[in-house]
Amino acid sequence: MRALTVTPGVKNSIRLEDIDPPTPSSSQALLRLQEIGICGTDLDINQGFYGEAPPGSNYLVTGHESLAIVEKVPGSDHGISKGDLVVPTVRRPDSCMNCLNGESDMCLTGNYREHGIKRLHGFGAEFAVSDVDFLVKVPSKLADVAVLLEPMSVAEKGVYQAFKIQERMLWKPNRVLILGAGPVGLLTTYLLRLKGLEVVVTATRAKDSAKARLAQRAGAVYVNTMEQPLQSLGKFDLIMEETGSAQVAMQATSMLNTNGIMCFLGIYSSTTAPEDIGLFYKDVVLGNKTFFGSVNANINYFKMGLKDFAEIENRFDRILRDTISVRISPDEFQKAYAQNKDNIKTVIRFNN
Numbered sequence: 001m002r003a004l005t006v007t008p009g010v011k012n013s014i015r016l017e018d019i020d021p022p023t024p025s026s027s028q029a030l031l032r033l034q035e036i037g038i039c040g041t042d043l044d045i046n047q048g049f050y051g052e053a054p055p056g057s058n059y060l061v062t063g064h065e066s067l068a069i070v071e072k073v074p075g076s077d078h079g080i081s082k083g084d085l086v087v088p089t090v091r092r093p094d095s096c097m098n099c100l101n102g103e104s105d106m107c108l109t110g111n112y113r114e115h116g117i118k119r120l121h122g123f124g125a126e127f128a129v130s131d132v133d134f135l136v137k138v139p140s141k142l143a144d145v146a147v148l149l150e151p152m153s154v155a156e157k158g159v160y161q162a163f164k165i166q167e168r169m170l171w172k173p174n175r176v177l178i179l180g181a182g183p184v185g186l187l188t189t190y191l192l193r194l195k196g197l198e199v200v201v202t203a204t205r206a207k208d209s210a211k212a213r214l215a216q217r218a219g220a221v222y223v224n225t226m227e228q229p230l231q232s233l234g235k236f237d238l239i240m241e242e243t244g245s246a247q248v249a250m251q252a253t254s255m256l257n258t259n260g261i262m263c264f265l266g267i268y269s270s271t272t273a274p275e276d277i278g279l280f281y282k283d284v285v286l287g288n289k290t291f292f293g294s295v296n297a298n299i300n301y302f303k304m305g306l307k308d309f310a311e312i313e314n315r316f317d318r319i320l321r322d323t324i325s326v327r328i329s330p331d332e333f334q335k336a337y338a339q340n341k342d343n344i345k346t347v348i349r350f351n352n
């Protein structure tokens with residue numbers, strides 16, 4: 001079968017090659033892949049920054065955002081049948097307290113495995129396997145957008161956790177700032193607009209760019225920070241940091257309202273900042289402010305995302321469909337790995 005593979009740690013090793021199809025274990029389903037989405041993590045793995053092959057393999061099948069049809073299931077008591085349309089979650093648990101509690105996204109040890117990232121082959125192939133208990137069944141009416149469910153699960157977790165933490169007091173947020181208009185930033189925008197909040201999205205693309213237009217279509221205000229400085233936007237009750245830029249993140253910390261909360265979703269590089277941290281800590285204390293990080297998402301957030309997808313498509317006139325900018329064939333994979341900042345989400349179709 002055809003598969004997109006990398007040699008972990010080797011820069012630009014992404015290739016399309018012919019490998020043997022996987023054999024599912026007694027707890028795994030065999031999946032026939034329909035689509036995979038390519039994200040920053042995939043590009044980073046191809047840069048050799050991270051990625052780990054399964055034990056005994058010298059390559060890693062890439063791809064963790066996916067949509068598949070179930071080809072074969074073990075037993076019949078999992079609520080999943082042959083022919084079902086599914087999205088597999090990415091992370092698989094170890095035996096820590098949180099993993100055993102169904103919260104592998106909160107794994108304590110770091111010994112989890114992740115499809116297409118860490119010690120498990122991904123979904124960028126004609127066939128793949130996944131533990132049957134980590135499959136989310138997708139209704140056919142969401143078939144053309146469900147490949148966005150994995151990035152949506154990350155947005156769902158960040159937002160859910162923020163509201164959960166804020167149960168620490170009476171809190172009625174009005175203004176939200178979303179830093180970054182990549183796929184997760186846009187999905188967070190749709191989600192928070194659905195909740196009726198006033199949303200400002202910032203990025204460095206022009207106001208008539210595709211990303212800006214999508215944010216506006218969901219009723220958010222889009223600001224190009226090349227034209228208007230971040231600090232001029234006022235104060236916010238909730239800030240979602242999705243640029244991955246440590247400098248942008250630091251600048252935004254002072255834009256949080258009293259009792260506000262800021263969620264970090266980027267993977268930040270080592271950066272030394274000249275900011276006055278004493279002043280920052282004082283502001284955190286006197287304003288009862290909360291800063292937290294969020295990574296990955298367990299199956300519950302995928303299920304939340306699916307529910308919200310249906311509502312988002314209705315409310316914003318099929319906005320998710322238009323968030324997928326291009327669909328290409330596996331032979332054209334280089335197009336997905338070439339950085340094009342005007343592309344929002346590139347999807348590779350394995351089966352038509």
Ligand SMILES: [Zn+2]
Nearest residue numbers: 096099107108
């Ligand atoms: Zn764990």
